[in-house]
Amino acid sequence: MSEILTATAAELARRIATGEQSAEEVTRAHLDRIEAVDPKVNAFLAVDSERALATARQVDAKRSAGEELGPLAGVPIAVKDLLCYQGLPTTAGSRMLEGWVPPYNATVVDRLIAADMVILGKTNLDEFAMGSSTETSAYGPSRNPWDLDRIPGGSGGGSSAAVASFEAPLAIGTDTGGSIRQPASVTGTVGVKPTYGGSSRYGIIAMASSLDQPGPCARTTEDAALLHAVIAGHDPMDATSIQAPVPPVVEAARSGDVAGMKIGIVREFAGDGYAPGVEQRFQESLTLLENAGAELVEVSCPHFVHALATYYLIMPAEVSSNLARYDAMRYGLRVGDDGERSTEEVMRLTRGRGFGSEVKRRIIIGTHALSSGYYDAYYGSAQKVRTLIRQDFDQAFTSVDVLVSPSTPTTAFRIGERIDDPMSMYRADLCTIPANLAGNAAGSFPAGLAPEDGLPVGLQVMAPPMADDRIYRVGAALERAQASAWGAPFTSQIPFLEA
Numbered sequence: 080m081s082e083i084l085t086a087t088a089a090e091l092a093r094r095i096a097t098g099e100q101s102a103e104e105v106t107r108a109h110l111d112r113i114e115a116v117d118p119k120v121n122a123f124l125a126v127d128s129e130r131a132l133a134t135a136r137q138v139d140a141k142r143s144a145g146e147e148l149g150p151l152a153g154v155p156i157a158v159k160d161l162l163c164y165q166g167l168p169t170t171a172g173s174r175m176l177e178g179w180v181p182p183y184n185a186t187v188v189d190r191l192i193a194a195d196m197v198i199l200g201k202t203n204l205d206e207f208a209m210g211s212s213t214e215t216s217a218y219g220p221s222r223n224p225w226d227l228d229r230i231p232g233g234s235g236g237g238s239s240a241a242v243a244s245f246e247a248p249l250a251i252g253t254d255t256g257g258s259i260r261q262p263a264s265v266t267g268t269v270g271v272k273p274t275y276g277g278s279s280r281y282g283i284i285a286m287a288s289s290l291d292q293p294g295p296c297a298r299t300t301e302d303a304a305l306l307h308a309v310i311a312g313h314d315p316m317d318a319t320s321i322q323a324p325v326p327p328v329v330e331a332a333r334s335g336d337v338a339g340m341k342i343g344i345v346r347e348f349a350g351d352g353y354a355p356g357v358e359q360r361f362q363e364s365l366t367l368l369e370n371a372g373a374e375l376v377e378v379s380c381p382h383f384v385h386a387l388a389t390y391y392l393i394m395p396a397e398v399s400s401n402l403a404r405y406d407a408m409r410y411g412l413r414v415g416d417d418g419e420r421s422t423e424e425v426m427r428l429t430r431g432r433g434f435g436s437e438v439k440r441r442i443i444i445g446t447h448a449l450s451s452g453y454y455d456a457y458y459g460s461a462q463k464v465r466t467l468i469r470q471d472f473d474q475a476f477t478s479v480d481v482l483v484s485p486s487t488p489t490t491a492f493r494i495g496e497r498i499d500d501p502m503s504m505y506r507a508d509l510c511t512i513p514a515n516l517a518g519n520a521a522g523s524f525p526a527g528l529a530p531e532d533g534l535p536v537g538l539q540v541m542a543p544p545m546a547d548d549r550i551y552r553v554g555a556a557l558e559r560a561q562a563s564a565w566g567a568p569f570t571s572q573i574p575f576l577e578a
């Protein structure tokens with residue numbers, strides 16, 4: 080069974096399409112794995128066994144009937160519990176939505192279904208995707224399979240933990256400030272935030288609408304690209320969706336050719352505050368890429384140092400307005416509605432009880448930043464700096480094809496270590512936030528293990544808008560160079576957690 084679990088999604092899709100293995104067998108293996116290890120990992124908030132097996136059997140029947148199968152047909156996938164999927168509760172990791180079952184599917188979910196993929200269930204996340212550790216989830220933290228006392232990243236830590244513990248070969252994440260890339264980095268997996276507008280936000284519970292973007296989580300670059308190709312592309316239901324063909328991500332992941340590619344190293348993302356093992360593996364990745372034919376150039380993006388501060392004004396401003404819809408009337412929780420209390424009182428009680436403290440902190444900051452008299456000083460200034468950050472990217476991309484940095488300054492920290500220190504929690508997204516503010520594509524790829532703690536380090540690759548394929552080209556080149564330098568691919572180092 081473990082052989083099914085450690086196989087790539089590409090390999091599983093091939094076996095299922097040729098009839099070498101049934102989709103049902105593949106699905107059962109993953110459902111059994113979830114039953115065996117999820118009590119330790121807590122990656123899943125809901126497992127949808129019956130529907131998953133029924134879908135798998137349909138795929139097998141389609142194949143025997145000689146019908147055309149979708150790409151990744153029969154391959155199991157886990158979906159972050161921020162995306163609506165009919166028939167299963169969508170909680171967003173919050174008490175506020177406990178028991179709420181969405182009446183429609185997110186476009187991304189519809190595309191998984193259309194591709195004949197098998198949805199295993201919904202994964203844990205920080206409440207409303209706010210956090211870097213899954214510790215703000217109302218349903219308890221997920222754990223990192225590399226060390227169960229450590230965080231699997233956040234907000235999409237359930238998705239990264241599911242993929243890294245071989246509960247699913249693929250998962251869907253969403254990334255507002257790093258929630259796909261930082262979890263990928265600290266779990267030794269691959270995660271890509273597509274160009275803003277490259278994949279649809281329709282049916283995804285909004286955190287900060289100008290930053291949110293769904294994307295793939297996987298163990299290999301090719302698998303991430305295959306999933307990216309399934310979910311991306313124009314959607315008329317999302318007003319910010321880009322009307323253009325999906326960049327050739329699968330071809331790029333299969334080619335991995337970086338000969339002559341110019342790779343810009345962001346000067347601002349190094350030095351103090353970066354763990355020595357992170358620095359070391361980052362430098363080593365650069366050498367591997369250089370040996371593969373890429374040209375390395377140091378680049379300055381002077382405004383990137385303000386990205387974190389900018390994000391923590393723009394994001395809460397959008398959060399405060401998006402989360403106003405949880406008014407105790409329309410969705411989920413309603414507290415104190417005894418026929419005596421006023422609507423305002425019920426709303427106050429519900430929001431007080433339904434939201435956790437991190438969510439409340441952001442609603443308060445956002446409301447303040449948008450309030451009259453402060454709007455120009457806070458929100459207005461932040462929007463100006465956002466433009467300067469975008470201009471830094473534009474300027475850099477006149478001389479280089481991609482930019483690189485460590486994905487996150489440290490490896491996975493211990494559960495509990497940063498929960499009372501929001502500023503140190505926020506620092507986990509130092510390097511990932513600029514790409515959200517500018518809207519361009521970015522991904523994280525395994526760069527090896529930090530010698531000091533044996534935990535995974537990630538390399539971040541950033542590309543211009545709609546040049547997502549370049550990210551995969553670099554990821555694939557790195558993966559190949561590692562396999563030949565180390566004698567085995569990085570994935571062979573991911574520990575196979577015992578039940």
Ligand code: GLN
Pocket residue numbers: 208209210211233234253254255256257258259286394508
């Ligand atoms: N960790 C960041 C935050 O707390 C990013 C969240 C995200 O990308 N959803 O806001």
